[in-house]
Every structure is written in C-alpha cells, then in structure tokens.
Amino acid sequence: MNRELKRVSxxxxxxxxxxxxxxxxxxxxxxxxxxxxxxxxxxLYDSYQVERGAxxxxxxxxxxxxxxxxxxxxxxxxxxxxxxxxxxxxIPINGEPTGLEFALNAEMTGTSNSQFFDKISAxxxxxxxxxxxxxxxxxPVAQQAAWDALGDYTGSVVVTEPATGRILAMVSKPxxxxxxxxxxxxxxxxxxxxxxxxDDNNPLINRAINSLNPPGSIFKLVVTTAALESGDYTPESxxxxxxxxxxxxxxxxxxxxxxxxxxxxxxxxxxxxLRLSCNIPFAELxxxxxxxxxxxxxxxxxxxxSYSIPMTVAESVYPNGLDDPQTAQSAFGQFDVQATPLxxxxxxxxxxxxxxxxxxxxxxxxxxxxxxxxxxxxxxxxGRVMSEKTAATLTxxxxxxVQDGAASNARIDGVDVAGKTGTAQNGSTDPFTLWFxxxxxxxxxxxxxxxxxxxxxxxxxxxxxxxxxxPVAKAVLEAVLNK
Amino acid sequence: xxxASAQQARQTxxxxxxxxxxxxxxxxxxxxxxxxxxxxxNASAVVLVQLGALGEIDTxxxxxxxxxxxxxxxxxxxLRFVARDSDPFILPIATVLNGIGIAMIxxxxxxxxxxxxxxxxVRQTVWSALAIxxxxxxLLVIRNHRVLFRYTYIFGFLGVVLLxxxxxxGLGREVSGARVWIGFGSFATFQPGEIAKIALAVFxxxxxxxxxDSLSMVGKKFLGARFPRLRDLGPILVVWALSMSVIIFQxxxxxxxxxxxxxxxxxxxxxxRLSWVIIGLSLxxxxxxxxxxxxxxxxxxxxxxxxALNPDVYEARGGSFQLVQGLFGLAKGxxxxxxxxxxxxxxxxxxxxxxxxxxxxxxxxxxxxxAILALYLLFVARGFRIGFAGQDDFGKLLAVGLAFVxxxxxxxxxxxxxxxxxxxxxxxxxxxxxxxxxxxNWIIVALLxxxxxxVRNQPRLVI
Numbered sequence: 007m008n009r010e011l012k013r014v015s016x017x018x019x020x021x022x023x024x025x026x027x028x029x030x031x032x033x034x035x036x037x038x039x040x041x042x043x044x045x046x047x048x049x050l051y052d053s054y055q056v057e058r059g060a061x062x063x064x065x066x067x068x069x070x071x072x073x074x075x076x077x078x079x080x081x082x083x084x085x086x087x088x089x090x091x092x093x094x095x096x097i098p099i100n101g102e103p104t105g106l107e108f109a110l111n112a113e114m115t116g117t118s119n120s121q122f123f124d125k126i127s128a129x130x131x132x133x134x135x136x137x138x139x140x141x142x143x144x145x146p147v148a149q150q151a152a153w154d155a156l157g158d159y160t161g162s163v164v165v166t167e168p169a170t171g172r173i174l175a176m177v178s179k180p181x182x183x184x185x186x187x188x189x190x191x192x193x194x195x196x197x198x199x200x201x202x203x204x205d206d207n208n209p210l211i212n213r214a215i216n217s218l219n220p221p222g223s224i225f226k227l228v229v230t231t232a233a234l235e236s237g238d239y240t241p242e243s244x245x246x247x248x249x250x251x252x253x254x255x256x257x258x259x260x261x262x263x264x265x266x267x268x269x270x271x272x273x274x275x276x277x278x279x280l281r282l283s284c285n286i287p288f289a290e291l292x293x294x295x296x297x298x299x300x301x302x303x304x305x306x307x308x309x310x311x312s313y314s315i316p317m318t319v320a321e322s323v324y325p326n327g328l329d330d331p332q333t334a335q336s337a338f339g340q341f342d343v344q345a346t347p348l349x350x351x352x353x354x355x356x357x358x359x360x361x362x363x364x365x366x367x368x369x370x371x372x373x374x375x376x377x378x379x380x381x382x383x384x385x386x387x388x389g390r391v392m393s394e395k396t397a398a399t400l401t402x403x404x405x406x407x408v409q410d411g412a413a414s415n416a417r418i419d420g421v422d423v424a425g426k427t428g429t430a431q432n433g434s435t436d437p438f439t440l441w442f443x444x445x446x447x448x449x450x451x452x453x454x455x456x457x458x459x460x461x462x463x464x465x466x467x468x469x470x471x472x473x474x475x476x477p478v479a480k481a482v483l484e485a486v487l488n489k
Numbered sequence: 490x491x492x493a494s495a496q497q498a499r500q501t502x503x504x505x506x507x508x509x510x511x512x513x514x515x516x517x518x519x520x521x522x523x524x525x526x527x528x529x530x531n532a533s534a535v536v537l538v539q540l541g542a543l544g545e546i547d548t549x550x551x552x553x554x555x556x557x558x559x560x561x562x563x564x565x566x567x568l569r570f571v572a573r574d575s576d577p578f579i580l581p582i583a584t585v586l587n588g589i590g591i592a593m594i595x596x597x598x599x600x601x602x603x604x605x606x607x608x609x610x611v612r613q614t615v616w617s618a619l620a621i622x623x624x625x626x627x628l629l630v631i632r633n634h635r636v637l638f639r640y641t642y643i644f645g646f647l648g649v650v651l652l653x654x655x656x657x658x659g660l661g662r663e664v665s666g667a668r669v670w671i672g673f674g675s676f677a678t679f680q681p682g683e684i685a686k687i688a689l690a691v692f693x694x695x696x697x698x699x700x701x702d703s704l705s706m707v708g709k710k711f712l713g714a715r716f717p718r719l720r721d722l723g724p725i726l727v728v729w730a731l732s733m734s735v736i737i738f739q740x741x742x743x744x745x746x747x748x749x750x751x752x753x754x755x756x757x758x759x760x761x762r763l764s765w766v767i768i769g770l771s772l773x774x775x776x777x778x779x780x781x782x783x784x785x786x787x788x789x790x791x792x793x794x795x796x797a798l799n800p801d802v803y804e805a806r807g808g809s810f811q812l813v814q815g816l817f818g819l820a821k822g823x824x825x826x827x828x829x830x831x832x833x834x835x836x837x838x839x840x841x842x843x844x845x846x847x848x849x850x851x852x853x854x855x856x857x858x859x860a861i862l863a864l865y866l867l868f869v870a871r872g873f874r875i876g877f878a879g880q881d882d883f884g885k886l887l888a889v890g891l892a893f894v895x896x897x898x899x900x901x902x903x904x905x906x907x908x909x910x911x912x913x914x915x916x917x918x919x920x921x922x923x924x925x926x927x928x929x930n931w932i933i934v935a936l937l938x939x940x941x942x943x944v945r946n947q948p949r950l951v952i
Binding site: 007009011015017018019021025028029030031032033034037038040041046048 | 601602759761813817819821858862866877885893896900903908
C-alpha cells in the first residue's frame with residue numbers, strides 16, 4: 007500500500023503547490039491590476055485615510071474632511087447637504103459612490119498623475135498626504151433660488167452660462183442628507199442607504215443628469231433648428247392646419263393639445279406653430295424633414311452621445327430607424343425620444359450662444375494644498391449646431407413664445423425671456439412630464455435654464471408646462487437677474 | 490507473531506511498567522512546548538486585532554480564549570494518560586489554526602459591530618470548546634481504533650443518513666442556495682455533512698479492507714491499463730450516484746467533490762489499481778459536465794470561474810461579485826498584508842466562513858497565507874506518516890483518508906477563492922466560522938492522535 011501512498015502524497019503536494027502558486031499570482035503579480043480596477047472599493051476607502059480636498063462653492067466648503075478620532079482619521083462632512091447632493095455625491099462605506107466625490111476622487115485624494123510630484127515631495131518632507139480642493143462653477147444664489155423655486159415638486163433645475171458651458175445651478179428633488187451616508191458606522195449607513203433606495207421617489211438619483219424623460223414640446227426647438235438649417239424653411243413657411251392629423255402609413259391620429267386647429271386659417275406658419283406649441287404642424291414638418299435630418303441635428307446638440315461634467319451624463323436619446331408615423335411623433339418629443347434636463351439646457355444654451363454648444367462642466371478650478379492651481383477651467387466648444395442667423399431667428403421665435411404664446415408664465419417685466427414649454431405624455435394614463443427651457447436676457451443671454459417636473463407635479467394629467475414649470479424658471483431667472 | 494499475540498504481549502503486566510519507566514514523555518513535552526507557542530500566537534492575534542481595529546484592548550475575548558487554552562491543555566493532559574505516544578504536532582497545529590480563525594472572525598465582528606451572542610467569534614469560541622470536548626470524549630471512549638472496524642456498516646449507514654438529513658422537510662434549512670443545514674425551530678443550525686465525512690471515511694476504510702481482493706480483480710485490458718470486472722463497478726457507481734444526488738438535491742458541489750475524491754483515493758490505496766482513478770475521474774467529470782449544462786447554479790459557477798472580471802458576470806445575480814471582491818481583498822493584502830484589523834475584509838460577502846482565507850490574505854498577506862498552507866500541509870503530512878508507519882490496513886487507510894479529507898477540503902475552498910477551480914461552498918478546516926465543521930475536524934484530530942499512538946505503541950511486526 008505504501009507505493010500508492012507515496013503517489014497520493016505527491017498528488018497532495020501538487021495540490022498545495024497549486025494553492026501556493028495561485029495565491030502568489032493573485033497577491034504578488036496581479037495585485038496592482040486588481041487594485042486599479044474601478045470596482046475595487048477598497049482603493050476608494052483607502053482614500054478616506056487621507057485628508058480629502060474640499061469641494062468649494064464661491065470659496066466656501068460644501069464638502070470637507072474634518073478630523074475624526076476613529077480609524078478612518080477623517081470624517082467627510084457636508085454643508086447644506088440636500089441642496090448640494092447632486093453636485094458633490096458621496097463615497098459611502100457601502101453602496102455606489104457618485105458625484106464629484108467619485109469622479110474627481112484621484113484629485114481630491116492626491117493620487118492623480120498630475121499630483122505625482124506633490125506625492126514625492128510629501129514623501130520626502132514627511133507630511134501627511136493631502137488632496138486637492140475643487141472649486142465648482144455653481145453660483146450659490148442661482149442654486150438656492152432653483153432649490154426654493156422647485157418647491158416640493160419631483161424634478162430638477164439646471165442653469166448654465168451659455169457662453170462658457172459652466173453649470174451655475176443643478177438641483178434635483180427630492181434630495182437627501184449626504185451626512186447620513188458618510189458616518190463611520192456600517193449599520194447606520196446601510197440602514198440609511200437601504201431606506202433611500204427603497205424610497206419610491208428615488209432621492210439618490212441626480213435627475214439633472216441621470217433622469218431620462220420624453221422632452222415633449224421643448225424638442226420642437228431641435229426640429230425647428232433642423233428645419234431652418236436645411237434652408238428649405240423659414241419661420242414663415244406654412245403647413246396645412248387640420249384639427250386631426252394622420253401620418254402616412256398609419257391610422258393613429260395626432261391632435262394639438264387644444265384639440266383644435268393651430269390658430270385660425272387653413273394654414274399655419276412655423277413661427278405660430280412654435281409659439282402656440284402645436285403638434286400637428288410639427289408632425290407634418292417632421293415627416294417632411296425625415297428622421298435622419300432630425301437625428302443629425304439632435305446629435306449636434308449632444309443627443310446619443312456620452313459626455314462628462316466630469317460625472318458621466320446619461321445619454322439622451324433620439325432613436326434610430328424611425329418610420330413616418332414614429333418620426334411624426336418624435337417631432338414633438340414623443341415616441342422614444344428621451345432627454346436629461348442638462349441636455350435640454352444645452353439646447354437652449356446653444357441657441358443663446360449663437361449656435362455653438364459649449365461643453366458643460368462643474369469644475370472651475372482644482373487647487374493643490376498649497377493653493378496653486380492644478381487645473382483651471384477653460385471654455386471648450388462641443389461644436390456648432392446652427393448658423394448665427396438661425397440662432398437669432400430661433401431666439402426671436404422663443405421670445406414670442408413667452409411674450410405672446412404657450413410659455414407666457416415665464417414673462418418677466420423689463421427683461422426679454424426666450425423660452426419654450428413642454429408637456430410630455432408617459433403612456434396613456436401615467437402623469438405628464440412638464441418642462442420649461444429657455445434663457446435670459448434674450449438680447450444678451452447670461453443664463454440658460456431648464457426645469458423638469460416629473461410625476462405631473464402632483465396633478466396627474468391636468469398639469470402642463472406653462473402652468474407649473476414656467477413659473478419655476480421665472481422665479482429662478484428673477485433671482486439671478488436681480489442679483 | 491500474529492497481531493492478537495502482539496496485543497497480548499503489550500498488555501502483560503511485566504512489559505507495561507517497564508516501558509513507562511524507560512521512556513520519559515518526550516513527545517508530550519514537545520507537544521506542550523508547541524502548544525504554549527500556539528496559545529501565545531492566538532492570544533497575540535486577538536490582541537493585535539483589538540489594537541488594529543479598536544485601538545484598545547478588550548478583555549472579554551481574551552478571557553474566552555484563555556478558557557480555550559485551558560481546554561486544549563486539558564486535552565494534552567488526557568493524551569499524557571490515554572495516548573502518550575501520539576503525534577506531538579497535530580494538536581498544536583489544530584490549536585493555532587483554530588485560534589487564528591477566531592481572531593479573524595472576531596475582527597469581522599468588530600467591522601460589523603456585532604457583540605454578545607450576535608458575535609460570531611463568541612459562538613465560534615463556544616463551538617471550539619464543544620469541539621475540543623468531543624475530541625477528549627473520542628480519545629477516552631475509543632481506546633483502540635479497531636473498534637471502529639467492527640461497526641463499518643453502521644458508520645456507512647450513519648454517513649448516508651447524516652448526509653441526507655437536510656433534505657427532510659421541516660428539519661433541513663437552506664442557506665444561500667445550498668440545502669446542507671439542519672435546524673430545530675429557530676435553534677442553532679448544524680451541517681451534518683461535516684460529521685458524515687468522518688463516518689464515511691471510517692466506512693470506506695472498513696469496507697475497502699474487507700473487499701479489496703474482489704475489487705483488485707482484473708478484467709479486460711484496454712488502452713494499456715487493466716480495468717476491473719464489470720460486476721465490481723457497483724460500489725463506485727453507488728458513491729458516484731450519492732455524490733451526484735448531493736449536487737442535484739442539496740445543490741452543493743463542494744461536498745460532492747469532497748466525498749467522491751475521498752472515496753477514490755481510498756479505493757486507489759486499497760486496491761493499487763490506477764484504473765479505478767481513471768474510471769472515477771471520468772465518471773465525476775462526466776457528471777459535473779452534465780450538471781454544468783443542465784443545472785443553472787453549476788453553470789453559473791463555471792462562468793464565474795472562467796470569466797470572473799467580465800462586468801456582465803460581475804453584475805449578474807449569483808455572479809462573480811463575491812469572487813472578485815475576494816480577489817480585491819487578497820490583492821490589497823499583497824505580500825505582507827495590512828496587519829490585523831487594518832484591512833477591509835468585511836467588504837467581501839461571508840468574509841468569516843467561505844472567504845476567511847481571503848480575509849486572512851488581506852490582513853496577513855501572502856506571507857500569512859503561506860504560513861497557514863504550511864501548517865495544513867504539515868497536518869496532512871502527519872496523517873500520511875501514520876499511514877506509512879501503520880501496521881494494520883484499516884488504520885492506515887483511515888489515517889490517510891482523514892488526512893486527505895482535510896487536504897482536499899483546503900484545496901477545494903482555497904482553490905475556489907483563488908480561481909484554481911470553480912468556487913464551491915465549503916468550510917476551511919479549523920479556520921472558518923461554523924460549529925459542525927469545528928466539531929468534525931477536532932474529532933479528526935482525536936482519531937489521528939489515537940491512530941498515531943497505536944502506531945508507535947505496536948512493536949514492529951514482520952512485514
């Protein structure tokens with residue numbers, strides 16, 4: 007039996023050699039790659055051990071690491087956490103890290119490549135490693151005004167600076183208290199996190215960049231851009247004006263929201279159709295333009311594209327391969343067209359900026375611990391969507407929409423506001439999605455704003471954009487213009 | 490000289506006192522010395538966990554640990570009386586592994602902020618005490634391992650009953666998909682399969698010693714190897730069917746692999762026929778392949794193993810999340826580890842049982858893992874030594890079977906964590922949280938000690 011025993015001993019030895027090799031491979035040779043894996047939360051949590059840089063709004067910290075007397079050394083503390091939750095995000099002990107905290111983790115912990123020499127010098131001088139601070143583009147007045155104006159609605163407000171792409175306000179409601187998720191107590195954090203996850207209103211979602219809704223009538227701005235840029239249409243181009251329209255190749259009927267023709271007369275101009283936000287002329291226009299032309303324009307604005315601010319923004323969608331009835335629906339922002347509030351803010355901002363889309367961003371400056379700037383904001387163009395002439399024409403049309411049209415509740419005395427409202431359907435019975443997008447002052451645009459109200463603003467299918475969303479935009483614009 | 494007369498010779502009043510006089514208990518003294526080192530390591534581990542994770546020393550667990558040390562020393566004293574020539578390394582190795590396990594479980598309790606009876610470390614300590622007591626009982630009751638030979642078939646029956654106990658409705662409990670637990674009301678749960686592995690090892694040893702001749706019969710020659718007669722395939726098919734039913738009904742790959750591997754090795758040792766191994770491996774691989782095609786959970790295990798880092802597999806329900814988190818933990822540990830209490834093993838799911846080796850790897854590093862593997866290897870080697878030196882085939886087979894079961898269990902679970910093989914749920918012997926596993930492994934310790942004592946006590950027979 008001993009001969010067999012010897013052989014089995016060798017097998018056992020081989021089994022252990024296999025284990026010794028496999029652990030060596032994982033712990034010695036693959037260790038660096040595994041540590042660099044973005045899913046490796048251990049690397050993230052290590053970042054708690056260093057003094058993370060602060061996140062600053064107008065020089066005041068909204069997130070900072072305060073000394074803590076536990077093994078994490080520092081406790082991340084948020085000032086006005088509900089107001090700024092969509093901007094800062096958080097790195098919880100468990101759960102998904104989000105926001106700038108996640109996107110700029112390397113910079114704020116001092117481990118980014120640009121801070122390599124700082125790391126070396128910290129090593130030599132024996133100082134504790136310290137991360138860089140991030141100054142954001144947020145204007146505290148705009149942010150607070152947007153928060154107040156949105157009230158108890160579920161939704162979002164985004165304000166940008168058309169000429170630069172700087173995001174001046176980004177509010178998402180309902181929000182939550184970030185400080186609940188950063189305490190150094192696993193059980194408490196888990197309980198808070200689970201409660202937030204279970205909340206039907208999804209407070210953890212940053213609606214400004216991650217909530218996709220049908221844009222409804224505000225998408226008509228994109229279609230109008232495509233029409234004017236094609237050279238075949240002017241604001242005075244006319245369309246047949248029936249009370250009910252049936253797109254070629256289908257029997258399903260499209261109506262204007264009034265259920266009536268668009269104004270009086272057998273035909274209606276493009277300008278009137280946009281001003282009164284009629285669906286039928288746009289459905290007709292959409293079919294004539296074709297889905298390809300609309301998609302190309304939408305993509306120039308940023309649809310079907312992924313970009314980051316530096317958080318990754320959910321891709322707004324204009325679908326591929328639409329037939330005529332679908333194109334007709336898409337021309338007034340229905341069918342499968344979907345957009346984030348930030349994307350719609352970029353549409354308004356591009357019109358306000360003479361046709362050029364600026365890359366949106368939240369980062370004004372990244373400051374090393376010695377206050378030298380590691381990175382300073384430079385405006386960056388994403389591309390030209392339309393000619394200056396088209397932009398000027400559209401601006402005029404949007405001013406009319408506020409002065410004398412469907413967006414009348416955004417009117418501000420003494421200031422020209424350009425705007426467009428939207429009331430989008432979500433299936434036949436679900437509450438509407440309400441929108442406003444626009445900019446002011448229309449003659450010298452300083453602020454582009456988009457308001458999203460989800461869940462019908464609590465009014466099921468009886469609310470509409472001009473009733474609920476336009477007043478929110480008006481309040482915010484008044485606050486920033488009277489600053 | 491026959492075995493019976495040798496026994497008699499040993500029992501005569503003349504030889505017994507003489508041997509006692511002339512042989513000071515060198516082995517036991519060595520064991521005591523090693524035990525003291527083991528207890529020192531264990532106490533240091535708990536204190537280091539407290540310093541690392543709490544920053545202060547809390548005496549509760551140190552006291553509980555001291556209680557365990559007293560019990561282990563008690564076991565040592567028992568050995569001085571009833572198995573004075575038993576192997577001096579087995580007990581210290583089991584002690585230090587058990588202690589390191591408790592320290593790591595305690596460390597994870599701290600991370601999860603469990604205390605009192607909630608604390609897995611407290612439960613583990615109590616179970617360790619029970620396990621060491623059962624080892625003492627086994628040593629006191631079984632004075633001669635050949636008693637076990639007499640009850641071969643009872644052990645076989647017991648093994649199968651224990652194995653399938655969890656399938657009884659009302660008694661069985663399902664934990665994370667595998668139905669291998671039993672519970673009484675809300676009362677403590679137990680994995681009878683752990684005890685079954687000992688009963689089956691005894692049964693296999695007894696059965697194979699009795700039937701080795703017919704099983705060694707040669708049949709036709711095929712592909713250069715002599716294969717057994719068709720009619721002798723019965724036993725291996727029965728064990729194979731048993732393993733397959735564990736895979737299908739209890740959804741437990743690891744246990745099936747463990748039992749089948751154990752049987753195969755003992756069958757090979759008893760008969761010396763390599764063809765059994767070939768037949769057995771093809772049967773098991775065939776069965777496993779079939780299972781991976783038809784059973785979702787087996788298929789999932791294979792996908793997780795082969796493509797662990799793929800984001801889709803990682804995100805999937807029942808995907809490789811745990812496996813990859815374990816790897817992240819090991820990677821974090823690197824060569825020297827973060828130190829006791831300084832890592833984040835709690836991020837990985839079940840860091841105190843199936844994944845305790847990853848937790849240890851994170852905090853003790855590759856160096857710590859090597860030390861632990863070396864301890865296991867030494868433990869197994871001591872078991873094999875009994876096999877080499879033993880005189881009776883039953884004792885030899887039993888010793889090697891028990892040692893091999895520990896080795897195979899280490900390989901299956903640690904190999905699963907480090908992606909040598911697909912991950913299957915099994916406890917890491919002595920280390921992992923789990924009462925039934927501790928009791929079973931300490932009974933193995935007792936049996937190996939008993940067997941090693943017999944080996945040294947028996948005068949060399951003519952071989």
